[in-house]
Amino acid sequence: MRLKVPEGSKGVLVKNLYLVIGVPKKNQERASILKRTMAKGEEVRNKQIILRDYVSGFPKESDMALKTSTMRLKVPEGSKGVLVKNLYLSCDPYMQSRMRKPDGASSLIDSFTPGSAIIGYGVAKVLDSGHPDFKEGDLIWGMTGWEEYSLIPATETLFKIHYTDVPLSYYTGILGMPGVTAYVGFYEICSPKKGEYVFISAASGAVGQLVGQFAKLIGCYVVGSAGTNEKVDLLKNKFGFDEAFYYKEENNFDAALKRYFPEGIDIYFENVGGKMLDAVLLNMRLHGRIAVCGMISQYNLDQMEGVHNLISLISKRIRMKGFTVFDYYHLYPKFLDFVWQYIKEGKIVYMEDKAEGLESGPTALIGLYTGSNVGKQVVVVADV
Amino acid sequence: MRLKVPEGSKGVLVKNLYLVIGVPKKNQERASILKRTMAKGEEVRNKQIILRDYVSGFPKESDMALKTSTMRLKVPEGSKGVLVKNLYLSCDPYMQSRMRKPDGASSLIDSFTPGSAIIGYGVAKVLDSGHPDFKEGDLIWGMTGWEEYSLIPATETLFKIHYTDVPLSYYTGILGMPGVTAYVGFYEICSPKKGEYVFISAASGAVGQLVGQFAKLIGCYVVGSAGTNEKVDLLKNKFGFDEAFYYKEENNFDAALKRYFPEGIDIYFENVGGKMLDAVLLNMRLHGRIAVCGMISQYNLDQMEGVHNLISLISKRIRMKGFTVFDYYHLYPKFLDFVWQYIKEGKIVYMEDKAEGLESGPTALIGLYTGSNVGKQVVVVADV
Numbered sequence: 229m230r231l232k233v234p235e236g237s238k239g240v241l242v243k244n245l246y247l248v249i250g251v252p253k254k255n256q257e258r259a260s261i262l263k264r265t266m267a268k269g270e271e272v273r274n275k276q277i278i279l280r281d282y283v284s285g286f287p288k289e290s291d292m293a294l295k296t297s298t299m300r301l302k303v304p305e306g307s308k309g310v311l312v313k314n315l316y317l318s319c320d321p322y323m324q325s326r327m328r329k330p331d332g333a334s335s336l337i338d339s340f341t342p343g344s345a346i347i348g349y350g351v352a353k354v355l356d357s358g359h360p361d362f363k364e365g366d367l368i369w370g371m372t373g374w375e376e377y378s379l380i381p382a383t384e385t386l387f388k389i390h391y392t393d394v395p396l397s398y399y400t401g402i403l404g405m406p407g408v409t410a411y412v413g414f415y416e417i418c419s420p421k422k423g424e425y426v427f428i429s430a431a432s433g434a435v436g437q438l439v440g441q442f443a444k445l446i447g448c449y450v451v452g453s454a455g456t457n458e459k460v461d462l463l464k465n466k467f468g469f470d471e472a473f474y475y476k477e478e479n480n481f482d483a484a485l486k487r488y489f490p491e492g493i494d495i496y497f498e499n500v501g502g503k504m505l506d507a508v509l510l511n512m513r514l515h516g517r518i519a520v521c522g523m524i525s526q527y528n529l530d531q532m533e534g535v536h537n538l539i540s541l542i543s544k545r546i547r548m549k550g551f552t553v554f555d556y557y558h559l560y561p562k563f564l565d566f567v568w569q570y571i572k573e574g575k576i577v578y579m580e581d582k583a584e585g586l587e588s589g590p591t592a593l594i595g596l597y598t599g600s601n602v603g604k605q606v607v608v609v610a611d612v
Numbered sequence: 613m614r615l616k617v618p619e620g621s622k623g624v625l626v627k628n629l630y631l632v633i634g635v636p637k638k639n640q641e642r643a644s645i646l647k648r649t650m651a652k653g654e655e656v657r658n659k660q661i662i663l664r665d666y667v668s669g670f671p672k673e674s675d676m677a678l679k680t681s682t683m684r685l686k687v688p689e690g691s692k693g694v695l696v697k698n699l700y701l702s703c704d705p706y707m708q709s710r711m712r713k714p715d716g717a718s719s720l721i722d723s724f725t726p727g728s729a730i731i732g733y734g735v736a737k738v739l740d741s742g743h744p745d746f747k748e749g750d751l752i753w754g755m756t757g758w759e760e761y762s763l764i765p766a767t768e769t770l771f772k773i774h775y776t777d778v779p780l781s782y783y784t785g786i787l788g789m790p791g792v793t794a795y796v797g798f799y800e801i802c803s804p805k806k807g808e809y810v811f812i813s814a815a816s817g818a819v820g821q822l823v824g825q826f827a828k829l830i831g832c833y834v835v836g837s838a839g840t841n842e843k844v845d846l847l848k849n850k851f852g853f854d855e856a857f858y859y860k861e862e863n864n865f866d867a868a869l870k871r872y873f874p875e876g877i878d879i880y881f882e883n884v885g886g887k888m889l890d891a892v893l894l895n896m897r898l899h900g901r902i903a904v905c906g907m908i909s910q911y912n913l914d915q916m917e918g919v920h921n922l923i924s925l926i927s928k929r930i931r932m933k934g935f936t937v938f939d940y941y942h943l944y945p946k947f948l949d950f951v952w953q954y955i956k957e958g959k960i961v962y963m964e965d966k967a968e969g970l971e972s973g974p975t976a977l978i979g980l981y982t983g984s985n986v987g988k989q990v991v992v993v994a995d996v
Contacts, residue, residue, distance in 0.1 A: 501922065501923070505922070520922070520925045520926055521926070522926065523922070523923050523926070526923060531920055532920045532921070532922070532923060533918065533920070534917065534918010534919060534920050535918060535919045535920075535922055536915055536916045536917070536918050536919075537916070538885065538889070538904070538907070538916070538919055539885070539907055539910060539916060540934070541904045541932065541933070541934030542904055542905070542906065542907070542934040542935070542936060543934070543936075544934065545933075545934055545935055545936060545939060546933070546934050547931065547932075547933045547934075548925065548931075548932040548933070549925070549929075549930070549931045549932070550924070550925030550926040550927070550928065550929055550930050550931075551926070551929055552926060552927075552929060555929060
């Protein structure tokens with residue numbers, strides 16, 4: 229190969245061009261895009277994962293489709309947005325709610341637009357910027373599209389990445405939205421105290437694994453539930469939980485909780501809802517706290533399961549608080565300092581499940597609802 | 613009649629002896645007891661309402677019985693308790709839970725003892741005292757027995773009555789447990805702000821009528837639900853609620869709430885549970901608060917109705933807090949100053965439903981669960 233841009237090409241020749249040689253087609257394409265993205269303003273192919281139509285119940289792969297459009301790698305004149313190349317996309321349970329037809333009442337955030345790219349958290353590199361706070365080459369995390377390139381018209385939801393000596397994909401998890409969620413959910417909502425009894429459902433997920441470790445760091449007794457024996461093993465042997473159990477093998481959640489919490493539960497970090505919540509309510513201690521972060525067992529149901537034991541809220545004087553991370557991003561700098569230190573000291577471990585290529589996005593996302601991911605589910609779109 | 617104690621009698625002759633003449637039997641008995649109680653240490657007849665056996669579901673009259681025993685009107689040697697003559701007994705919804713067989717888990721307080729007198733809040737007069745803080749003639753309110761005379765071995769649950777220029781029965785309601793409940797439930801749990809939208813279920817009850825008036829006093833928009841048209845009328849025309857509705861005439865609570873709260877509900881003061889709670893959850897505003905005070909619609913059920921819309925806790929960032937007044941009695945002096953002033957200024961009205969005579973207790977108590985009381989249900993046992 230001649231280390232020279234061919235006559236008439238608007239591309240640039242880059243060092244990692246070797247990827248073109250002898251690598252799978254997907255990576256060839258990626259390398260070829262990479263090359264082309266170097267030319268600011270050029271119109272390039274832009275592969276996207278779009279939502280076909282609104283979904284009821286859990287999404288299926290066929291609810292999404294790969295679409296190829298084009299994108300001019302330049303922020304439109306007068307726009308204060310940024311144009312980014314997406315590197316990592318985050319699969320998060322809440323995304324199912326954005327696939328539903330808007331009902332105006334229970335939605336946390338707007339639904340996706342059928343026919344358009346799915347929106348979610350991701351890590352990306354700025355190729356062009358109309359905003360003074362961002363410049364070409366900046367790395368950011370925040371809301372972006374499930375596509376190779378995104379024009380992000382409003383930069384309010386974007387955070388600049390300063391620490392880069394960790395895998396950048398961490399900004400979809402421990403250093404991003406799930407990290408802040410775990411941090412505020414545990415420290416702000418649960419008011420934890422040393423020695424308290426903490427239960428976490430869906431505990432090996434992006435949020436749960438961190439909540440458990442935060443709780444251990446302040447000296448709580450921590451038990452998690454998870455959906456495979458492999459995850460239970462991880463909770464006990466990698467994330468340092470005191471105990472963990474495989475909920476699908478328990479036919480009586482109340483009995484299981486009584487086994488692990490003979491003294492009762494002070495703090496429940498709720499990720500699943502339904503029958504587990506009902507059993508937890510029977511096992512809470514006086515003045516217990518429940519942080520309601522998610523209810524993943526219920527998202528596929530047209531009518532959610534009934535919860536029968538709310539009377540315990542009175543007898544046990546329980547505080548139950550739903551929250552979303554959107555209200556707490558002002559704490560991000562404080563959180564980042566906090567968690568960064570622990571990562572550096574090796575006091576917090578973190579586990580990701582990486583799917584390769586934008587095309588793998590639908591399968592990866594759907595896997596969240598069947599529990600096939602082990603750790604934080606990330607889709608790798610491109611190298612930086 | 614000779615105005616002289618008969619030879620050999622240990623009784624005293626009292627001014628209100630005229631009651632004996634030409635009044636119903638019940639009152640004759642009362643007057644006759646009155647006379648006899650004057651003789652400290654005498655053994656007198658003591659009528660009691662006892663629990664026959666544990667109850668499942670709502671109590672029936674036949675679950676209680678009138679029993680006549682005797683009582684020596686003197687605190688036993690060495691006891692730090694007080695011996696009181698009961699004047700007014702309070703019928704409160706929570707009492708049903710004390711009639712159930714103890715299950716060790718969900719009970720707020722101990723169950724009653726079958727065969728013994730029912731225990732509840734009441735207003736009484738001290739006849740003898742083994743405790744330096746109480747002396748003969750003191751008026752108190754607190755936990756006492758459903759009987760004419762009670763020996764109260766522990767005085768921790770008793771409050772001395774200092775303000776007597778209101779009906780003493782008020783200390784079973786606006787100036788007693790339900791008053792403190794309304795006060796802490798609204799001000800401490802709901803964090804109310806001027807202009808907020810407040811919904812109260814079972815709104816004409818002892819607690820609800822006060823919560824609504826507290827909310828109006830700080831400039832909230834207040835709607836209550838109640839179980840008869842008469843109560844709805846009271847809420848609007850006596851207690852100053854902005855709106856009220858008869859829930860039994862609404863076949864769709866969600867639609868009813870949308871009619872009264874087109875902008876949604878900021879604060880829900882929960883007294884009923886079940887379907888109403890489910891509908892409220894659909895109509896809460898962002899950052900809404902739910903104070904869970906009671907769930908009277910559920911107390912008679914072996915399994916409580918399922919609540920299906922808890923996912924709203926997340927999307928609306930709702931704080932839901934169960935509480936019981938027992939944790940807040942340290943605020944009683946502050947509360948009393950607060951509410952006393954409003955009563956004196958005529959800014960708070962209060963409504964009682966008085967049943968005459970200890971014998972009427974079972975019917976009065978049971979009426980709470982069918983909603984037959986209008987205002988705070990009190991049983992008049994004796995005159996002071």
